[in-house]
Amino acid sequence: MYIIDRRLNPGGKSFANRQRFLRRAKALVQRAVRDNFKSRSIKDLDQGGEIGIMRQGVHEPTLRRAASGGQRDHVLPGNKEYLEGDTIPRPSGGSGGSGSQPGQGGDGEDEFRFVLTKEEYLDLFLDDLELPDLAKRRLMDTEAKEIQRAGYSTTGSPASLAIARTMRLSLARRLALRRPSAAEILKLDSEIERLEREGAPESELVALREERERLVRRNRRISYIDPIDLRYRRYEANPKPVAQAVMFCLMDVSGSMSEHMKDLAKRFFALLHLFLTRCYNHVDIVFIRHTDRAEEVDEQTFFYSTETGGTIVSTALEEMLIIMRQRYNPADWNIYVAQASDGDNMGSDSAKAAGLLHDQILPACQYFAYLEVGREEDPMPTGTAPRPSDLWRTYETIATPEGHFVMRKVWHRREIYPVFRELFRRRGTNVRGGAA
């Protein structure tokens, strides 16, 4: 008989098979991930999690008999009342004892559920997105590694030997093991010498000599510095985020924004967030919502609270500028702004908004994306072009050709991905010098 400990064998023997399964079911899983994405808050987007896909998609067919029809026999335990010849009404749903029929299901549209890891989830989620290089490249360039002291280690190069620490440990060990000091031996030596000189009796001398012998032996056995005392200074390379990013999410929550529009906006923000957190070490998100006045809110409020009122866009821009001045100095931060609105604005405000944007915000920020969300039924089915909104027309005047201010309009959820991808595609090789 052998007992073998396999626990240290590399686990994850199923990893390759699991990858194959995910690849196989990719379309289904991707759809499931996107559906799942609807019900998630921004903050736990990158958590992985349980998803379900149609069983039919990963069903493995076999030649087997149908689950119904024909004459069947059921043999069941636990009869209480039936007598031979009794009839019982056919139970609906086959719970009346079809326990011996294997492999039911397969014809049904039930779900096959399993858990995706965080990595798997994100890979599938971002799979068809081209990560825009605009942001990524900048961060790569400015990311620096910083060497930091990180305590001590027991191995290292001689150059990094921490002498003081080593000596301290050596001393502690010598004390603990009671290593006789040289002085003690010396003292004994002189004592013996003195006695020898004085011609003391041999018996006294023997004891002392033995004592000396013992001390010398002990001294030799317990070394002054032992390999276990050695300590080396340890260094760690810490990535130092030179560039940090903040994303301002500005959302119009005025009465004119329907649930559908807010959903579009939310999905856009979620994608943006995900993308930035994957590419940056530090991303702050500031949620600002506005009606005819603007306030900074937390995520929950941003997405779920109901608020109505008129629309004054410039309030949100002003609020953003205030926060930026207080907490996010453009010299240290990559500043991103994403604004979502249905395009309604009070007529008198448009010029002010355009001014703020052009004079103060655009010079300070890396990228400004304006997303205009439309009603689901838009655009009009016939060839007539919808009339551009007030805000759209205003913003159009300041759109710059070099493209760090971009505006797009979406009507439907399916347009979010393409638009997102388009907005964050790298434009040209001439990367603007930024605030980083």
Place this chain on the structure above:
Amino acid sequence: MKADRTGHTHPLLFSGTDWDFDTIRRIYDAVEEAARDELGLDTYPNQIEVITTEQMLDAYSSTGMPQLYKHWSFGKQFAHHELVYRKGMRGLAYELVINSDPCISYVMEENTAMMQTLVIAHAAFGHNHFFKNNYLFRQWTDAEGIRDYLEFAKGYVAACEERHGQAAVEQLIDAAHSLMNQGVHRYPRRQRLDLKAEEQREAERHAYQERFYNDLWRTVPTGTQQASRQNEDKRRALLELPEENILYFLEKTAPKLAPWQREILRIVRHVAQYFYPQSQTKVMNEGCATYCHYRIMTRLHKQGSINDGAFLEFLQSHTNVVAQPTFDTPYYNGINPYALGFAMMEDIARICNVPSDEDREWFPDIAGKGDADNVLKHIWANYRDESFIAQFLSPRLIREWRIFHVADDASKNALEIAAIHDERGYRRIRRALARQYDIAWQQADIQVVDVDLAGDRHLILQHEVINGILLAESDTTQVLQNLASLWGYNVILREVDPATGKVLKEHVARATPAIAA
């Protein structure tokens, strides 16, 4: 220490729940002694492997085999098992045992010392004895060669993926898997399977075929005239039709498959064949293992090797394993093979030792014979579930379990109670239950009946419909499509009523060039 009947004393194997490798060794030795003295079990050498939960999940997903070729369906199994386990909906089996020589039993690291004892008694002795002695396993499985063969199969499939692309291989294996149930020989073959030699022969055969394969030979116009003159019977005889092993038939006869494709079909077929005896001996195999562990654990307790606490813990898990819910409980999920097997083993021992008059009448051969252990060992060696139940399910057990038989005719509105646990019902219930374990009765009988290799090359299959139960429609369509792509030409499956010869339904699948080499 306590003295047993013979006056020997036994030290306590462990106390508490912790174990280490020394404990396992001691446990193993004690269990082995008990298995030998108490039951006289005859086993392959054992190999106990301690694994983690994750490794158990891995093992689960590749149908318990230590290594198997890569395929997405095992990944699917893994994903599913993992979810179920993580959610705590189901615990993992405590053990997994592989029918090989040496016999490998996996034990999980988080088992308690008592569980390790139970697992060793159950798997390393109960199952092991059954694997080594049961005639089906002896006939069909090559315990010595299986691991080498699987190693070969894994390497071969990987090599094919490298040469022909993962997609092509995956598609082929998908198709083969869908026909796996139709990939076994159900009747004993001429010689004992020697997978090692088989593997070598196959390699040689391949090398030869690949060296001399020339597509031009197919175009040489000889013999077709003669072939067309052959009458149907002769043609069938030449192809050895009818053939129920569809994978085998394809491997030997499918005109368009490349040699590597045939070899992969062969691998899938061998794996299916290896598991074929297991599917026919669930009740007996689990019954045997459960009966053995019960006897061994009881003995260990009696002789003082395990303390009362551990024995109670054992009884609890044993009782859970052999629980049989009645049909009207919400969690009823069919007849539990552990429960039925264990109950029947105990019942047989009782019939041997203290039979009633009824038992004498029903089981004249074994009633009152004494020597229950040898009777059981004979049964373990020579029966499968269907014949076992047909012969040894006793009236007393039918009464105790209150088993009844419901006839379900789709053409009638109500179900009918065909038999209950009374004098008139015993035999009928026993026959009906035995049938539920008869693979020939439970699995659809599908055979390749004809093909005209010189003509249109359509492959014709026939399903002999029993009791008017047709094949599940959507699955059948998909499988036939797979079959057609393997065969390379159209495939027709007729569902036939054997009594009248009437065709009840016909499925047709057109060949797509998908898998053709």
